[in-house]
Amino acid sequence: MSTSARAATAVALLVGFYAFALGIVAGLIVLDVALYRASGELRPGLIKIWALTAAVAYPVVRVVFLTRRRKDGGELPGVLLTREQQPAVWAVVDRISEQTGVRGPAEIRLVPEVNAGVFEETRLLGLIPGKRHLVIGAPLLIGLTEGELESVLAHEFGHYSNRDVRLAAVTVAGRRAVLNAIGGLHQRADQHQADEAAKLAAKAEKRLAKGRKPSAEQASGGVDRVLAKIFTLYAKLYFRVSEAVGRRQEYAADQVAARIAGRDATAAALRKMPVLDSAQDFYLGRYATIGWDAGLLPPPGQIYGGLAHLLTDPKRRQELAEYALELPEEQPDPYDSHPPIERRVAAIEALPDDGRGNGAIGPALALLHDAERALTELEVVSLIPEAARKQRVEWSELVRTAMRTHAREAAAPAYRALAGLGLPATVHGLLDAVDAGRAWEFTDRLPKSEKAAAATGRAAREFARPVLREELGHASVVALVEAGLAGWELSWAGPAELHLPDGFADGFDAALDAACTDSPDTAPLRALLAGAGLPAA
Structure with a gap:
């Protein structure tokens, strides 16, 4: 057909x-x-x-018959691009309109979506034509070449140039x-x-x-x-x-x-x-x-x-x-x-x-x-x-502050657990809890999975051990960041990069492991933090 x-x-x-x-x-x-x-x-x-x-x-x-429907000719979203302000954009659109033999738009608007489209204010279910509007997505302008954008716009005008689809509207x-x-x-x-x-x-x-x-x-x-x-x-x-x-x-x-x-x-x-x-x-x-x-x-x-x-x-x-x-x-x-x-x-x-x-x-x-x-x-x-109530900052500051906020949020449950034990909500407070033999008491106050909550004895400790290690890591990073000794840098090639003090990363994993054994030793992690310049508690 x-x-x-x-x-x-x-x-x-x-x-x-x-x-x-x-x-x-x-x-x-x-x-x-x-x-x-x-x-x-x-x-x-x-x-x-x-x-x-x-x-x-x-x-x-x-x-079916009495519900009011939105008219196509209403105010469209986006930024109006006038001929006076955007002559180059209009020149491309006019050229494509002429080449396709299609009546051009009355207005062009810039929109945030990855999209382009021509919309017409029609009447009688599209049988009577009207004013045309062209929308162009900002991502298309950012990600396409001029030749590729011309192709996208020509495609949109092409919907109106095919004589065999007059009933498409x-x-x-x-x-x-x-x-x-x-x-x-x-x-x-x-x-x-x-x-x-x-x-x-x-x-x-x-x-x-x-x-x-x-x-x-x-x-x-x-x-x-x-x-x-x-x-x-x-x-x-x-x-x-x-x-x-x-x-x-x-x-x-x-x-x-x-x-x-x-x-x-x-x-x-x-x-x-x-x-x-x-x-x-x-x-x-x-x-x-x-x-x-x-x-x-x-x-x-x-x-x-x-x-x-x-x-x-x-x-x-x-x-x-x-x-x-x-x-x-x-x-x-x-x-x-x-x-x-x-x-x-x-x-x-x-x-x-x-x-x-x-x-x-x-x-x-x-x-x-x-x-x-x-x-x-x-x-x-x-x-x-x-969005109008947000502060606008440069990309570098945005990433540093955002990542610091995320790190604080990640460490918040541990700080609340430490406060519940009457200990300082710091990495040194957590190390003191480990030295005092209260590590498992600390992890018991943290959110648990259903299996971890049901475990007892040795099994409970094995569930808690990686949790303790993770919280020690979070608390250490937050402490270094708050002291200005570490921070994140923006990377367009991947996630934000955490920069730790020189040599810190080399011994960090081993120090965390030592603090999380059945016979914990917090000295390596304390020495590592002190060597990075973090004051003792």
Whole structure:
């Protein structure tokens, strides 16, 4: 079946979705009228049946036909990139618009996601066109070359340039409408079930208070749940057909991108997209927000812009390049509008060599005038309000302070246990506990696994020994850091690197082992700490 035929089928199914809903309501009305005529008079039983049919018809009418949906033309998130402020970005977009023969966007916005897209303010389920918006993800500007970015943008315009998919907008808008209806029915069912469960719980409590066994009745969600399941079955068929249209669109748009930006640049961009997505998640979790709990954030513009440091580190670049070459194999999902990325790459790389290579190899971020300011503005409009209360510090200070905070948190249970024993909450206090034969008393106050809690005698000590060793290590590091004798340094190639005093690491493991035997000797660790410059207790 051609893409146009599939799109037409999807539109027919969308019409059928609403016809199905109307059919349910109309059928109930016909049933009510038929029963009234058959009875010849208004009876109490007939009124009960009418109430039941009304309970079925109301959620269908309320959710499917009367629920307000968000209009596409609302304020989009992100930073507005005007022609006056960003002429280079607009020049690329205008050129691609001209080459694809597609009407360009009315506005461009910078967003934090690894994504680019063209959205249109359509009416009548996409049949009437309107104002277009282009969004460009900051990670794409940071991680792609100009040629690769052109490929991504050409792909987005390619969705509008393929004449055989004019009904595609209808399928997309229809998908949103169907999801909205099903979601509304499930939401009503969830609320009904919650209310019913609360009533049943109250009844059960009263029965128990009277010494009676509570009922085994369970909350179900009522007629709303039944309707939601029925409409979901129909929706699955619609999604299967409409998403098949979406997958063909993706392949067609990739062909447009290859024609505009070149085969190699398009394939390279496709390979980089999942890499950038993973790199962005890793960067935000391990770097940008590492100091969140300590009340710290990177300098302005670096929450998103700092991704460039990770991507340009030689070791990370090698890792990411290897990941891009070995894309994971995915089984196509019939309900996913995007084909597996490795299949899209294979389709592009199978095209004849057009001799254009990777196109413009300059960083795409260079297109953005005053990138630091734009990325700072993006932070303002996209971060949660709590971020405004964080202190902005340089990367080196951010890592040092954040890691020190994490180390303190790791040592906190040990300090609380020492305080409970009446000992100083320091490494020397813990060493004194070991010398006094109170090591196992100390570990007994720490959180335990279920097995460790059940162990006794020798077995309990074997569970406690590595715990004692770990806590001695934490307390030693914290003491050195607090005294300014040790600290962490930022590394874009791996985790933050802990720098200990010269020679300290050479004897640290042996000193910890000596302090954790059945006949503990704390002298080596005390000597090591003193030799590093840490004052004695």
